[in-house]
Amino acid sequence: VKDKELIRGSWESLGKNKVPHGVIMFSRLFELDPALLNLFHYSPNCDSKQDCLSSPEFLDHVTKVMLVIDAAVSHLDDLHSLEDFLLNLGRKHQAVGVSTQSFTEVGESLLYMLQCSLGQAYTAPLRQAWLNMYSIVVAVMSRGWAK
Template sequence: MGCDASKSTDVIENEEIESDTFDFTDTQIDTIRSTWPILACDMVDIGSKVFLKIFIDEPKLKYAFPSFSDMEENDLLRHPPFIDHVTRFMQIIDYLVENLDQQNSDFHQALLMLGAKHATFPGFQVSHFTVFNKALLEVWESAIGEEFIPEVQNCWTQLFAYIMRYIVQGYELYFSECQDEIIEEKT
């Protein structure tokens, strides 16, 4: 994989993936899938709200995105790279929601790679995933409204924990490999 941000993050060995996964019950999957259409009806709007919330809660995170780090909110909402980013983010959530009952190594590999990619962003720290998680829950609660009852919140919280677990693991694997390369270079 490599420590250099320009190197590919296309491969994370399967033996590095923790074997245990979250098992979602049929009820949890149904709950997530029944509320997802409320969020998916305007993915750009919901995704934009998540990222704007992140940038409000942790302004330094905006600098991890050089193509729009110096833009104001109104300009961001019309900026194609920002819109592309939030669209890809929401498409990932859509894919996860649709495939919750078919978790496999490709599913986990995609999340690991996403975490490794974030490790290459300038100034991005693993603690920033907490800001991201908080923003997701707040935007979801606002968008879903009165249907965001404790059971719904718990199901989405579990899904976000699942996502974050693999993303953080991918992020940490990236830096672990960097450390291994440094040690190899010194010997």
């Protein structure tokens, strides 16, 4: 119950500005693993990481990611209602060549973005609350890799 309040409270302001926060998250992700850029079929259209992150296709994906997080936050009381969607989302990411190991870096990037954006409000319990929700989302998406 406490977890949900922490997540909802922190998402209230972040969720109103999805794209800039998503850009912070993905800049961090591409710093942690630059090779992930190559999985986007439209990445050859840009010369640098910075250039990529400001291209419409990348901003589109960043927006999609933030909308999935938004959906998870809105469905904290019934995350299982997102199971089919998340399983299918996992399958699509397997198909584009993402490996489940990358979810570790994605999680770190999510926490990095929260830390940057929340400042003092980024506390150990808040970090744990987000990690708990993220691990549920990742667990369901990862089933999309099962044969």
